[in-house]
Amino acid sequence: MDRIDKRFSGKGMPLGPLVYLSILTVTCLHFVAVGGQISSTSPLMQSVDASNYSVQKAFSIEDVLAQYSGKSTRPNEKTGRPDDVYCALTEINLDAVDETKMEFRITATLGLAWADPRIQSLLPANSDTIYSIRGADIDRIWLPDLYFPLLKDGDFHKITSTNRVVRVSKHLYPGVFYNIRLTLTQSCHMKLSNFPFDSQKCDTLISTFSYDDGELKLHWMYSQLIETGSGIQLNLPQFSQPTVKATDFTVEEIYQAQESVQFNVTYTILNFSICLHRLGGFFVLTDMLTSIILSFLSWLNYWLDPDQAPARISLGITTVLAAITQASNASKRGLPELSYITALDVWLTANVNVTIIGLAEYGLVHVLAVRARRLEERLERLTKDKYKQRMAGQPPQDEETSFVLCRRGRTAPKDTDEGQLISQAAVRYRQWAKRIDQGMRVAVPSFLVVFVAAYVSTYTIYWNGDECAQ
Template sequence: MDSLGLMWGVLLVSVLLSGRFQVDGRHHRGKRGPEDEDTNRLLVRDTRDDTDKADATNEISKLSNRTTSVTPTMVFLNILDNYDQRLRPNFKGPPVQVYCSAYINSISSISEESMDYTVMLFLRQRWNDPRFVYHDYNDSITLYEKVLDKIWVPDIYFVNEKGAPFESTSGHSTLLRIHPNGDVLYSAKKTILLACPMNFQLFPMDSQACKIKMESYGHTTKDIEIWWSKEDAVLIDQDIQLPDYDLVTWTTNNNCDSHHTTGTYSCIETKLFLIRHIGYYLIQNYIPSILIVILSWLSFWISPEIAPARVALGITTVLTSTTLTVVSRSAMPKFSYVRAIDVWMMTCALFIFSALVEFAVVHFIFKRDKKFAISRRARELSQRLPRKKKATDKKDVTSEDADDQVDFKPDKGMSSPELDQDTVAASEEAKPHRTPAEIKALYMRRARRIDYYSRLLFPLLFTVFNILYWSVYLSWYH
């Protein structure tokens, strides 16, 4: 109990003492002098200055952090501040080396009549521009077509272009990419109509070489030199399928500089080698013409007595052959040289026309007996005339009688009846006169003999022609 009372006493004394100190402090602050007030003001001002310095330091650190994260836009805008797109890189220095590559995506509309074709490709150009060197950004910068007017690009154009370029349906057809070392990649999608001079002497077993030729328009070789890229200069889509041709190979050429009055301009070109498909023309021209020629030979099996049938067949085949010849040239330009298919069509027309002429000869020989009937009547009238008149006309009658007595042996061939008549007239005078039936049978045999020989000769000659034609032209068909 004594210890507990002592503790309470000590606690009460300490409370009283602390209250006294607080009262003295208040009285002391209430009676501060000028020096004390100035000291407090300096302490407050120092505290505020320290706070402002801390805030300024924080703002500076934030701005420094922002400047360290450089954006591609800032880099490009900084480059454009001192950039003049009207001047080429290394102005008044060595020529700019421009390396090109092309990826051909499609080839279409190859026209023989206008000698052109349409190609869609991606043209990529690479060069170095020291004005594009930057160090604030460690990656390449990709730009689009809106900034092309603000930078310099090579003025490359297609020399054999015929038509205006087609507009891209997607709206985005160009790409520009710059690298920290100043290398520039410019890629553009182009759909163009190009001229392709063609030679059709071997048509339809021909091959064509179509060019894609590019050169600088306004800069001579002192300013720009254009080259194909060393690797993958020209690539072609493997899915390209042409209805009339096969794309077999292509070549590139760097040495085709153009020399003009204004200077020498750097040029590059590639050749696309195309081989025509012959299957379509076999079905459209060759096989029908063969069938028409064979059809004309059917007249050799028709009797010469049936003239209307043979005439109709011959004229029909001639007109059909002429139509096929005209159709084969309808989709071609108007040239003067002879094509391979023209040789074929003209030979077929010659065979068909020869078959029609053969019928005319056969029909003439077949009806020759009517002439001898007229000669017999003339002889009977001459017997009734006076003897003097009869003697005067002896030569004429004798010649006419000789006509009645003409006889050809089978080994005489297909010679003309009038020529053979004069040749054997002297030997036939001593022979007895033939009856009209015998004369008619004689000339019918001769006519049918000509048909028989034609059945063998025409197919043989046409077969020989086919062997020569296909062996010669297929040897030139690559």
């Protein structure tokens, strides 16, 4: 600096402070330029710039929803072509079947798929990403207005959040996929004539509420039967593993706008049938086995002596009352008030009648036994009277007005021995009573064997078919 001062001072120019200021200014500018180059070439700064650039250029489904404006119209509303909606029921759980209310409850995931070019065209052209729409944003796009015609009660799953999602893809067909978890309680018209060996077919109908067949067509997905064939879960031990069947049909409704103006509207309806086959082992062990045991107990009544009235009457009345009470309780178990009889009613009625017949049979046998006993008592009195007359030396006298000697309006000859006739009548009544008991000993078990064979062949073989095969 001294040299510089001397150089400038030699010329007579007092510029020392100005030189210092100039040198300082040049130095600062140099360091600023070098620092800018360093910062621009730093890897850290490059990553920050790239991140900022990616944030600015990133794609969000919110951008699509902001530009989407077709919530109130279907995708092909302007073209006039019908929209195809593909449906599937997966992850099905059969939770309950109520015969009294004629309803059943399932929990399933309803899957829908359709094409919507209005939202697919807003996705990046070269992106294979599947974008998801969740929560309240789902209500911002068009959804098919499906409903269940047989629905009595239903609910969305909301734990821990609403279980529904929409996925949108530009390259996957058809493009928009909607999944929602539902619990459906639906009516099921049950035919209980074959109860408790019956098979029931409960249908889940899916249709559109406001779109006819010319605007929206429903189809089952190709994998519907494959997924439901092994995916259904049964939570009811009284039924065997159900079979399923997916079909579709159309229905035509006639609307009358005025007295002379009518128009027809056709709707597509999808039908998903669940066929249930009841396992009747519980009813066999608790109701049917008990009733047939009571029938066998009444059968033992035929082995008792007709003169043992207290034993036979007690056994007969006990079995009849027990059978009636058991049949009344069993017929009301889990069934509505039907206007027709069921297979269980047939079984219980037959066994109750067997016990009643046993009690009625003893009434007839008892009448015969009483008549025989009265004749035997009369014969005993007659014998005693003849003995007294012989001891007194009087000739024996016969009572011609006796009901034993008078038969069919004719009187027996005078020389007929009254005691012999009474004895023969008493023996004849005893034989009739004994023959009736002997016949019932064979008839009752024979009837039960034939009845059981006919019952099994009728209700468990002939009528126990697959409802889904029809």
